[in-house]
Amino acid sequence: GENVEQHPSTLSVQEGDSAVIKCTYSDSASNYFPWYKQELGKRPQLIIDIRSNVGEKKDQRIAVTLNKTAKHFSLHITETQPEDSAVYFCAASLGGYQKVTFGIGTKLQVIP
């Protein structure tokens, strides 16, 4: 089955700096890569996703990149703010079957 590795497990940045979280996946057939944000004590919620036919996608201060050849994908957050502090999960799935495999999560702390 699919295996998703995510790093780092914790990340501290100063407010205004950028944060990068990286993931790798094992199943070359995976074609859908969502990112979820989970604030403390809350449910995970989708913040951005990318399909395998796209190399990069941006939404305001967040962007995702995908390298299918290397089976890597990354989340980039620019101009970080305290409200970005949360746990971020990457995931991979074969879109049709919806069996999504999550990474272990990255706890991001933005220091004011």
Next chain:
Amino acid sequence: NAGVTQTPKFRILKIGQSMTLQCTQDMNHNYMYWYRQDPGMGLKLIYYSVGAGITDKGEVPNGYNVSRSTTEDFPLRLELAAPSQTSVYFCASSKLYSEIGNTIYFGEGSWLTVV
């Protein structure tokens, strides 16, 4: 729409007791899931269902059972609770099969402690 609703939010169980976590969604989603989240361990899939009457095991199904008699409801049964089942449980749902992937919508979580 209320989205995905799960109950109870908090529960303490004694070893060997049984209980059912209830989950319902009002988005007419065909796919439903149960995940558990242990501290620092990410989200592990327990069971999932692709439609009423159809269920399948995920990564960590031992000690749990599910049923899917309707599109809306997907209860998770814990039999003979063990301390290893202390965790946060999330029910989730997503739309029907899609070539390009669909958003998973999570419930608010159920904090379960087995003592």
